[in-house]
Amino acid sequence: MPALLAAHPLVCVLIGMVGLHLSALTAGLAGLAVAGVFTMGFIGPFDLATTTGGQLLPAIQGTLAEALHSTSTIIWIIFPALVLDAFQRGVGAVGRLRDALAGLTTNRRVQAILIAWFFGLFMEGAAGFGTPVALAAPLLYGMGYPPVRAVALALLGHAAGVSFGAIGTPTLAQLELTCLDAQQLAFQVALFHACLGWLLLFAMVRLADIGPMRRADWGWAVLAGAVFFVPFLAFAFLAGPELPSMAGAVVGLVVFVGILQRTGSAGGLNAKELVADLAPYLMIVALILLTRLIGPLAEILRTATLDWRLYDHFSGSFAPLYHPGTLLWGGLIIGALMTGRLSNLPGATWSALQRLVTVTLALLVMLTLSRLMVQSGMITALAEAAASTGPAWPILSPMVGVLGTFITGSATASNILFTDLQVQAAGALGLSTLIMVAAQGFGSAIGNTIAPHNIIAGAATVGLVGKEGSVLRQTALVCAVYTLLGGVGVMVALAL
Numbered sequence: 001m002p003a004l005l006a007a008h009p010l011v012c013v014l015i016g017m018v019g020l021h022l023s024a025l026t027a028g029l030a031g032l033a034v035a036g037v038f039t040m041g042f043i044g045p046f047d048l049a050t051t052t053g054g055q056l057l058p059a060i061q062g063t064l065a066e067a068l069h070s071t072s073t074i075i076w077i078i079f080p081a082l083v084l085d086a087f088q089r090g091v092g093a094v095g096r097l098r099d100a101l102a103g104l105t106t107n108r109r110v111q112a113i114l115i116a117w118f119f120g121l122f123m124e125g126a127a128g129f130g131t132p133v134a135l136a137a138p139l140l141y142g143m144g145y146p147p148v149r150a151v152a153l154a155l156l157g158h159a160a161g162v163s164f165g166a167i168g169t170p171t172l173a174q175l176e177l178t179c180l181d182a183q184q185l186a187f188q189v190a191l192f193h194a195c196l197g198w199l200l201l202f203a204m205v206r207l208a209d210i211g212p213m214r215r216a217d218w219g220w221a222v223l224a225g226a227v228f229f230v231p232f233l234a235f236a237f238l239a240g241p242e243l244p245s246m247a248g249a250v251v252g253l254v255v256f257v258g259i260l261q262r263t264g265s266a267g268g269l270n271a272k273e274l275v276a277d278l279a280p281y282l283m284i285v286a287l288i289l290l291t292r293l294i295g296p297l298a299e300i301l302r303t304a305t306l307d308w309r310l311y312d313h314f315s316g317s318f319a320p321l322y323h324p325g326t327l328l329w330g331g332l333i334i335g336a337l338m339t340g341r342l343s344n345l346p347g348a349t350w351s352a353l354q355r356l357v358t359v360t361l362a363l364l365v366m367l368t369l370s371r372l373m374v375q376s377g378m379i380t381a382l383a384e385a386a387a388s389t390g391p392a393w394p395i396l397s398p399m400v401g402v403l404g405t406f407i408t409g410s411a412t413a414s415n416i417l418f419t420d421l422q423v424q425a426a427g428a429l430g431l432s433t434l435i436m437v438a439a440q441g442f443g444s445a446i447g448n449t450i451a452p453h454n455i456i457a458g459a460a461t462v463g464l465v466g467k468e469g470s471v472l473r474q475t476a477l478v479c480a481v482y483t484l485l486g487g488v489g490v491m492v493a494l495a496l
Helices: 002-019 024-038 048-052 056-090 093-102 108-126 131-142 147-177 182-207 215-239 244-262 271-293 295-303 324-338 342-376 378-387 390-408 411-429 433-449 452-461 468-495
Strands: 306-310 314-318
Touching: 002 024, 002 342, 002 378, 024 342, 048 056, 048 342, 056 093, 056 108, 056 147, 056 271, 056 306, 056 314, 056 324, 056 342, 093 108, 093 131, 093 271, 108 131, 108 147, 108 182, 108 215, 108 244, 131 147, 131 452, 147 182, 147 244, 147 324, 147 411, 147 433, 147 452, 147 468, 182 215, 182 433, 182 468, 215 244, 215 271, 244 271, 271 295, 271 324, 324 342, 342 378, 342 411, 378 390, 378 411, 390 411, 390 433, 390 468, 411 433, 433 468, 452 468
Parallel strands: none
Antiparallel strands: 306 314
């Protein structure tokens, strides 16, 4: 019974977003209202006031303070990521980078690898928040791909990098909610994707053209996977969650195009003309590597922290100089200065601010719901129910991440909603917290391929209205198989 009551707020969000087509903000407010009623101690066993010795007002204040703290630290990443996206669009950099890739080859499957895979993964790592699908789908459509296929290719192509999208935001949100080591969690999540992401790549390449795949198609697909996943894993192991998708895509693309040109299968690509367009990304990569790989520098930056504590139960900490959002700002500003484009930054900042309001409110509501459920014991009740599944839970755990993204349209929001559930379920079952949190991150990433929000947004860019179900039919089976294999992968990781 407690678990059924505890599930009500999440079911409310699910019905609101999927059944009633409400926004994440509206559905989240409805779920928060239900959780608020349940945690006042009037219905069921959940009483928020027990966290502060029976005093309700301090408990509400502390829970809201935790939610505000987590929201602000995540927004400090999202804001510069949105500014970077608006800045690059404003100066035409995104269009030039995209067009340069499109002009390299006429091979349909290699074109899909360049645009949906490398370009999609790069934009996911750099900007996230639906950018890869919004940019790649119309380009593929413009190159002659049918609209349903164009959107499906874009969805499948970027999914392996979603865990580290927008400079690592989904995984950084998990770190904000746990005490796990950043590099260990990033590597474990990356390892799941590196082992299984080949399914996404091969499904995408197969879908890119009619007829069976030829030996050459398989060869280009294997090469594309190898040159992305190797640096992807290396950046996760060495630097943490900020760089794997973006830097892995850059390294992989350079190697892939180099080999493509050596075989005579590609046209020319003037890298010098693209240096200015790549400058902000290069500066961001450089700053993150410097602060993550140089131990003494990292230690100095970590020591400058802003800490707070409330009622001896609620607390938070923020290291502004070490935070990826600060490094994102630094790389963007340096890149703009180096290329003489600093005058474009104020307009991009204003554009991002306009987009940020709704994002901030939705994030605050979801985080308040999450912290309220944690502090009142609702997540504990759900974790105990999960623990009752016994050996089956590790296989089911990635499905929770998929469900969260399907509901919210965001891997970050999914991780905010369910990471605490994974942590407590791991404790109840005596499992590795690191692996179970990684399973959540893995599942939330692949959920992007079936999330209604992403499909609708992608379909809109190619004029595909009323046929979004056709896209879902192209991605649903791949998502299901990927999720199931992820559960098997979690079992294997726990057994090692």
